[in-house]
Amino acid sequence: xxxxxxxxxxCGKLVDExxxxxxxxxxxxxxxxxxxYCFAPIRVDWKVCNACAKPLIVACPKCAAPIGxxxxxxERCHTVVRYRCPTCAAVxxxxxxxxxRCGAKLKEYWKAHGV
Ligand SMILES: [Zn+2]
Ligand SMILES: [Zn+2]
Ligand SMILES: [Zn+2]
Ligand SMILES: [Zn+2]
Numbered sequence: 001x002x003x004x005x006x007x008x009x010x011c012g013k014l015v016d017e018x019x020x021x022x023x024x025x026x027x028x029x030x031x032x033x034x035x036x037y038c039f040a041p042i043r044v045d046w047k048v049c050n051a052c053a054k055p056l057i058v059a060c061p062k063c064a065a066p067i068g069x070x071x072x073x074x075e076r077c078h079t080v081v082r083y084r085c086p087t088c089a090a091v092x093x094x095x096x097x098x099x100x101r102c103g104a105k106l107k108e109y110w111k112a113h114g115v
Contacts, residue, residue, distance in 0.1 A: 006031050010070075020089040027070070028089040036069050036082060036091040039101075083113065 005014040008022040008030035015022050015030050022030035035042050040051035047057055057066050058081055060074040067074055072082040083092045086109050090101035095115060098105055 009033070028072075028084055029070075033069060036084075039090070042069060083109075083115070085109075 004017045006017055007013065008015050008025060008027070009032075010022060010027045010030060011025040013022070013024040015024070017031065019030055021028050028036070029039075032041050033044060034040060035049035035052060035054065035056065037054045038049060038052040040049055042049055042056060048055055056069045059065070060067055060077065060079055060081060062079045063074060063077045065074055065076045067081050072084060073080045083094065084090065085092055085099040085102060085104055085106070087104040088099060088102040090099055092099060092106065095110065096106060
């Protein structure tokens with residue numbers, strides 16, 4: 001059904017059902033909590049993705065605070081732990097030239113983020 005909208009999990013505004021990023025609050029995956037690597041649906045209390053076995057909670061490299069699948073930066077010290085594809089919101093390997101998932105070119109993205 002095209003044009004069907006549901007409320008964003010973070011800000012509550014209505015977004016398209018197939019959105020990978022909320023256009024209002026810019027958070028990734030506004031409708032369903034998903035694995036940041038393979039996009040399989042996950043649950044809040046899972047520690048590992050059941051589809052790709054990657055850890056969903058990582059420790060901040062600076063202050064060791066746990067960082068869940070919904071945040072890309074440490075809430076305590078603001079260290080960025082994940083970069084996401086600007087096109088499909090998949091987690092990127094630092095410095096990679098293209099997104100592994102959708103093939104988007106990332107040169108400008110890394111430049112804009114000073115990486
Ligand atoms: Zn939102
Ligand atoms: Zn996964
Ligand atoms: Zn931290
Ligand atoms: Zn992508």
